[in-house]
Amino acid sequence: MKNPDPTSVTEDRNPVIPAAEKRALLAKYLAGRRLKGPPAPLDVSRRAPGSTVPLSLAQRQVWLHSQFAHGSSIYNEPFTIHRRGPLDIAVLERTLEEIIRRHEAWRTTFPLVDGHPVQIVRDAVNFRLPVNDLRGLAPADRDREALRLGAADASKPFDLANGPLLRVRLVRLDDSEYRLYVTPHQLIFDGVSIYRVFLEELAILYEAFSANRPSPLPELTIQYGDFALWQHQSLEGETFREHIAYWKSVLGSDAPFLELQTDHPRPALQTFRGVLHRFLIPRPHVESLKQLCQSSGATLFMGLLASLYSLLYRYTGQEDILIGTVTAGRKLPELEKLMGLFINPVVLRATLSDTVTFRELLAQARDVTAGALSHDDVPFDYLVKECQPHRDPSRNPFFQTMISMQPVLPSVPGWDVTVYDVNNGGSKLDLHFIVDERPEGILGRLVYNPDLFDSGTIARLVAHWQTLIEVAPASPDSPVSRLPLLSEEERKKVVLEWNDTNSDYPRDACIHDLFEVQAARTPNQTALLAEGQRITYGELDRRANQLSRWLRKMGITREDLVGVCLERSPEMVIALLGILKAGAAYVPLDPAYPRDRLAFMLEDARIRLLITKEKFSGVLPSNGIELLSLDRESKALAKQSASPLENTSRPADAAYVIYTSGSTGKPKGVVGLHQGAVNRFAWMWKQYPFQPGEVCCQKTSLNFVDSVWEIFGPLLQGVPNVMVSDEVLTDSERLVQQLAAQRVSRIVLVPSLLRVILEIYARRKPSLQRPIMWISSGEALTPELVRRFRQIMPVCALLNLYGS
Numbered sequence: 001m002k003n004p005d006p007t008s009v010t011e012d013r014n015p016v017i018p019a020a021e022k023r024a025l026l027a028k029y030l031a032g033r034r035l036k037g038p039p040a041p042l043d044v045s046r047r048a049p050g051s052t053v054p055l056s057l058a059q060r061q062v063w064l065h066s067q068f069a070h071g072s073s074i075y076n077e078p079f080t081i082h083r084r085g086p087l088d089i090a091v092l093e094r095t096l097e098e099i100i101r102r103h104e105a106w107r108t109t110f111p112l113v114d115g116h117p118v119q120i121v122r123d124a125v126n127f128r129l130p131v132n133d134l135r136g137l138a139p140a141d142r143d144r145e146a147l148r149l150g151a152a153d154a155s156k157p158f159d160l161a162n163g164p165l166l167r168v169r170l171v172r173l174d175d176s177e178y179r180l181y182v183t184p185h186q187l188i189f190d191g192v193s194i195y196r197v198f199l200e201e202l203a204i205l206y207e208a209f210s211a212n213r214p215s216p217l218p219e220l221t222i223q224y225g226d227f228a229l230w231q232h233q234s235l236e237g238e239t240f241r242e243h244i245a246y247w248k249s250v251l252g253s254d255a256p257f258l259e260l261q262t263d264h265p266r267p268a269l270q271t272f273r274g275v276l277h278r279f280l281i282p283r284p285h286v287e288s289l290k291q292l293c294q295s296s297g298a299t300l301f302m303g304l305l306a307s308l309y310s311l312l313y314r315y316t317g318q319e320d321i322l323i324g325t326v327t328a329g330r331k332l333p334e335l336e337k338l339m340g341l342f343i344n345p346v347v348l349r350a351t352l353s354d355t356v357t358f359r360e361l362l363a364q365a366r367d368v369t370a371g372a373l374s375h376d377d378v379p380f381d382y383l384v385k386e387c388q389p390h391r392d393p394s395r396n397p398f399f400q401t402m403i404s405m406q407p408v409l410p411s412v413p414g415w416d417v418t419v420y421d422v423n424n425g426g427s428k429l430d431l432h433f434i435v436d437e438r439p440e441g442i443l444g445r446l447v448y449n450p451d452l453f454d455s456g457t458i459a460r461l462v463a464h465w466q467t468l469i470e471v472a473p474a475s476p477d478s479p480v481s482r483l484p485l486l487s488e489e490e491r492k493k494v495v496l497e498w499n500d501t502n503s504d505y506p507r508d509a510c511i512h513d514l515f516e517v518q519a520a521r522t523p524n525q526t527a528l529l530a531e532g533q534r535i536t537y538g539e540l541d542r543r544a545n546q547l548s549r550w551l552r553k554m555g556i557t558r559e560d561l562v563g564v565c566l567e568r569s570p571e572m573v574i575a576l577l578g579i580l581k582a583g584a585a586y587v588p589l590d591p592a593y594p595r596d597r598l599a600f601m602l603e604d605a606r607i608r609l610l611i612t613k614e615k616f617s618g619v620l621p622s623n624g625i626e627l628l629s630l631d632r633e634s635k636a637l638a639k640q641s642a643s644p645l646e647n648t649s650r651p652a653d654a655a656y657v658i659y660t661s662g663s664t665g666k667p668k669g670v671v672g673l674h675q676g677a678v679n680r681f682a683w684m685w686k687q688y689p690f691q692p693g694e695v696c697c698q699k700t701s702l703n704f705v706d707s708v709w710e711i712f713g714p715l716l717q718g719v720p721n722v723m724v725s726d727e728v729l730t731d732s733e734r735l736v737q738q739l740a741a742q743r744v745s746r747i748v749l750v751p752s753l754l755r756v757i758l759e760i761y762a763r764r765k766p767s768l769q770r771p772i773m774w775i776s777s778g779e780a781l782t783p784e785l786v787r788r789f790r791q792i793m794p795v796c797a798l799l800n801l802y803g804s
Contacts, residue, residue: 044222044230044334053119055110055187056228057235057379058329058341062186063110063117063160064381065428069272071157074426075187078154079194081180081202082416088210089131089170092180095205096168097127098215099198105188105224105340109163119225122163133172146171150181150422158185181422186341188224192328193339194417195407203412224340235382243375244386250349250371251387251398256320258312258400259787260430262452265794269393271451274427279462281435281442281469288473296359298366301325301405304435304442305348306358306365307468308403310480311461313352317783322349324399324429325369327376328407345380346372347398358483359476395430402429406436418443463487505682510649510674512580514681514716516541522718528570529695529742530723535570537718540577546640547578550633554626556609558583558648561657563602563610564702565589565620568723571630572702573711575611581645585654587669588702591616597667599623601659605669651675658705672708681713688773688799690719694745699724699735706777710748736760739771746773751781754789762792775799 047053055063062075069075100106101124110117132149134142153167165185172178182198201217208216234240286300293303305323312321329335329342348368352361384397391397406419419434427449434445448458464485471484486494506514519527523538556562562579564586566572579586587605589598591612599621602610611628612620620627630637655674659667696714698721700707714721722742728734736757739747749757754776761770774789774796781800789798 044226044332046222047226047229051225051229052113053121053225053228054232055117055119056224056231056341057381058344059110059119059187059228060117061379061381062341066160066187069270069426072272072426073155073157073424074272074274074428075185076154076156076158076183076424076426077186077189077191078150078181078183078422078424079417079419080150080421081182081199082418083178083180083414084416085176085414087178089129091206091209092170093127093129094209095202096129097124098205098209099201100124100127100166102201102217102220103197103223103339105338106166106184107164108188108224109161109165110187111161117160119228121223121225129168129170131170131172135172135174139174142173146173146179146181147422150179150183151424153181154183154422155425160185160187183424188341189339190341190343191326191404191419192330192343192407194419195410197337197339199412199415199417200410203415220337222334222338224338227335227338227340227342240377243378244382246371246375247347247378247383248387251347251383251389253388253390255322255347255349255387255389255398256318257390257392257395258321258430259316259318259783260312260401261315261783261786262790263454263457264452265790266394267451270395271449272426272428273449273451274423274425274447275450275455276423277446277448277455277458277462279444279446279466280440281444281466283439283441285466285470286437286441289469292359292473292476293362296362296366298362299369300437301403302365302369303362304405304469305369305403306362307465307472308401308433309350309352309361309365310358310468310472310483311465312401313480314464314485315461319352320349321352322347322399324348324396324402325372326402326404327373329376331377344376344378345402346376347383348372352480354481355479356481357477358472358480361480362476396428400430401433402431403433403435406434409436409438419445423447460490463490505679507675507678508651509678510580510647510651510653511655511677511712511716512544512577512649513647514678515577515712516644518716518718525718526720527715528573528721528723530570531725533570540570540574541644542642543574543637544577544581545642545644546637547574548581548645549640550628550637551578551582551584551609552645554609554628556582556584559653560584560609561587561605561607561654563587563589563605563607563612563625565591565598565610565612565616566630567591567613567726568698568701568729569725570723571613573698573715573723575630576711579611580649580655581647583648583653585656585671586702587657587659588707589620590701590703591619595619595621597662601667601669604667605657605659649674651678656708658703670705672705677708677712680709681716684709684713685717690714690717691745695720695722695743697722697724697739697742697744697747699729700748700778704778706748732756732760736764740769743769744771746775747771748775748777750778751776751785752779755785758785758788758792770796773797773799775801777801 066075104121107122107124108119109122111120134145137145149169149171153169158165165188167183169181170178171181204217205215208214289303290300293300308323309321324345325348326343326345329344335342350364350368389397409417419436427447430449430452432447436443446458446462467485467487468483475483519537519541523536525537526534527537527540528535551562562584564572564575566575576586587607589601602621602623602625607625609626609628610620611630613631614629617627651674653674654671655677656672657669658672659669661667696719698710700710711721722744724735724738728738754774770793776798780802786798
């Protein structure tokens, strides 16, 4: 189901807000500040002493997923506090102890009671701060060791039942530089807690305790457990049902997965492994995007979202894309000063096409974000339960890519904070973009699953996103499908380096010269396989020599054109080699073509001789052209000398003339030269070399240029070629059986046939022998077909040589 216009769904429930005011409200909400709105259905109040506290809905989801990812650190949420200047470690320790005392969430564990997880708040304990002093290390080694210490804490799983669910470590790098590595579990913390609560309380308490003053912070009126009880009581009523109805209309049950091309086959189950990639979006590019957003009534987050939609569309070709983000989940004033897990994932669904401009996509990003924020009171696991999307144990439901923007950093002199400086080794998604606006620009972190993507792929993806962010504001009315994607370095590589294709190849050789070299090298090796036939290189060379001598006797000389009207068979290959050895070029004529088309081709090419068989004589036009019937003259041909003729061909001579389809007018003959073909062969062999034991198959009609590479590519390298008959080729099931029986290792085919064959393999046993290399040519290869190939053939290679 496509995303509806959010205004049409909600206009009767939401007042019309001026664009500027809406933009400010959305910015505040995404930054973690509370929005004024209708009063909550219930007030959050202190729970009765001794009450059993259930998990909040967000906690329940995290706890459940943690059981599936047992022993994983994917829900560890590391962040780093930076301190420059003097630091009293004892005062810092007391400060952290007071923060832990104030917030029950940081003293909470999650044991099972009667088979269900509950929240148990532990008594306050004396807190001890581990300290690592790195001043004894060389300056160049201190940062590396500090990151190692932080990563070690961040990547270690927590015991949810017994706790504690918090690790803190102070690292001293020099006399006036410190880092406080903090790793809480997500069950007790979220990103808004860092910026809106923890950092401010840390600075206020440290200043007070440094001056021997008591804490100036008032006691909290409620705790996280009170919120959890309130939340369970509030999930009822008409408003909540309206929220559910909205999400059902947006998401339905047909939400597609994002099918990004991966470097590795997707595991059957999520592995939850994660690696961190850091990047920076420079301030000038950020400012340009912000100006465009402001003129469109959008926020910076929406601009980044639109650019991410553009990126994923360009990578996948999918027109229906779902991206996740998180909202602060703190609409009640009582929650603003609490630490705990309040954020809620929401789904942002957009529709794209080749004609959608960036400005239009930005407006769509604005509207889908506004709609999601207006209905974010529905916990994510409720969405999954109500909408029942297609589930795949290897993917997160609804979205596999997320973008989250950190709240605005509060001004706290002497203290700074960064998130995801250290890698916890885990990832809940395929891709998670974390962006944090700072004076120098946007600090970016991309957490990705290394079981799916290589680091080089991720670096290119991020570079392409940065390029889109840079160019989109300058061309907002251009279709996103036309915006430049390549970085300057990539453009230089594509335009200059990749076009610097000068490469040595056998410049003085013709096609048949290379065949004769191979035949002399491996005379007893199999060259061709057909139904009931096995032709060696020696036999193929002898029979081609005999045919070439017969052609010379019939007056065929250098640069003459000889027609070939034969079915796919060893005799067809013998005919091609015999023509080339005689110095002539071959012209394919398909016996299935209409007589008038064949007549035109024979006359247009001025063909002197046509090689065929008796069974095709009835379909050929009577143009007065001399015919050579291979079956009728077989005995005479066998009496010819098998020694080679003197080679009269030159590399610049024609090897073949293949006629176009004539769909835009009369068919036109396209000449292929020996040197061009040999150059192409040399490139193929260097780029995609044959391995020992390979077997190829020949199934393309001679009337298509792919047949040249399909026949001679393996033949000139000593690789056996299976000749697939037309009868087998028209029966895809039999074709698959023959590929398996002959152990064919690589095949050239058009995408339409590839699609049919893939579905046959999908129904067959996984153990069925299948080609390792699939070469797509002749038609455009769609992203959807590539994705299907990766699903069915995860260990096979797919080469797209269309247009090469």
